[in-house]
Amino acid sequence: MTKLLIPALLSALIVGCSSTPVDETSGAPVESRNGSSGVASVTAGGLDSRGLPRELTDPKSQLSQRSIYFDLDKYDVKPEYQDLVAAHAKYLVTNRGFKVLIQGNTDERGSREYNLSLGQKRADAVKRSLVMLGAKEEQVESVSLGEEKPKNPGHDDAAWAENRRADILYRAPDGRGEF
């Protein structure tokens, strides 16, 4: 989720645009790539490669923190995440065109179907906090992935703790974004 910002790439793009016409097939140093390279492509105007404001993806911004972690069998948002949830609520209040998808997750233990419902409860808890703090109902959708998409594929306490989680995904008014 977090992206590294490479200013050099950004300046390369700006230079490319302001200088003599560039053959687009000639290998200009701009590409869209996600995954293991650790390089996020950035376009001008303060948007990242998915069309989201850098405020939401810059690791220095609190809003780039998108995960809320839960205790075993629990679905209440713990006090240490209240600030983070409040920051996201504030963003949604000031940016009414933006939407978020909350994905609830669980660890791998127990019933898949019960975990699907538990993940939904976790996503709903985050949604409820956002709405209570001023986000509009229609800005927030909550879904569950249950235990089906573990972020950490391990089978120990550390992996399980990392997988008991709700993630906040953003979508810009133009439909671009993370979901």
Add this chain to the structure above:
Amino acid sequence: MPQFFRKFLVLLALLAAAGAHAQLSIEITGAGANRIPVAIANFAGDSAAAQVVASTVRSDLERSGLFKLIDPAGATLDENAPVNFADWKGRGADALAAGSVSRGPDGRMQARFRLYDTQKQVALGGAVYVTGPEQLRAAGHRIADYIYEKLTGEKGFFSTRIAYVVKSGGQFKLQIADADGQNAATALSSTDPIISPVWSPDGTKVAYVSFEKKKPVIYVHSLASGQRQVVANFKGSNSAPAWSPDGRKLAIVLSKDGNSQIYSVNADGSGVQRLSQSAGIDTEPRYSPDGSAIYFTSDRGGSPQVYRMGANGGDAQRVTFEGSYNVSPRPSPDGKTLAFISRRDGRFQLAVMDLASKQVQILTDSVKDESPSFAPNGRMILIATEIGGRGVLTAVSSDGRIKQRLSVAGGDVREPAWGPFNP
């Protein structure tokens, strides 16, 4: 439990014949206390075909744990050959099957057999099954079903099918196989998870939850045509389908109105009705076999437990009380037993409850049992479990004495569902 059954291990060399990587291999541990000694003579006729049929019959009966196979010592007997009862009795066989396989004038194969009681020295019956040349094993399963029913008084399950999901290299495959894990065919491939397959009562369709739309959506999939229909795709999660015994409705779980709650829906997706009303999680509905009640999992009492309500909703009664986590209820086909998964000291194990006495018995000593599913005769329970970090299927007899493991080379197997009797 393992101490009171004699432990033996039979590895069936089924993989060698099968080839395809998704075939299940089977391992049996444990056996019933009083196994019926039975001899299956080599069948006469087309020798290659006869061997397929006879060996299918033998491995089916062996796998059930209810029979002790007596070595026929090379004897080949067709269904009309005279039987030396004293000789077979002397070898320890209480029952004997003899038969033949031949090609009929239409090119189809005819498998005939007769079953004898060596004690009473009488024929118990016989039949002829006609199949295509590539379906000889199906004839073997039919013969094994016949023998099973004659000797135990219960219908056999060897001709039934199972569904399960294999995860391998980021791919999820919903597979349909014979009850012995052979003849696996892929009904659906997806890069997104597939969970909770359930067979329609007539065995022609499977309902399941697929994440291909990036969220859980319920489909009904016709196996013969591959045609798929969305049954529920509401806002939020759509999951945990269960067929009503008449096949006209599904109980499902939706989060469209807030919490996960139980609804019913017609099999074509129309007529959604809310059945449960709670402030917590209600999920994993299953109809009782007579269709009058629904068992389900709910955390309304503070921890996930099994409850029961009328098929049209209404008041629910709590069914499980021991422990802090009892989920995935599945009533047996006769409605007398409930299988479920119980967490004990952090281990998730298959449990059964006698519904009349409320007596609970833990049937496994595993750590991560999931998704129990009764064989249609109620004798075995198929579960997903984990061995060495890999998902495998295990069939456990409903008294816990017999266990068969089914695993797929190179894949994680989960979410088993045992299909109904063949029509």
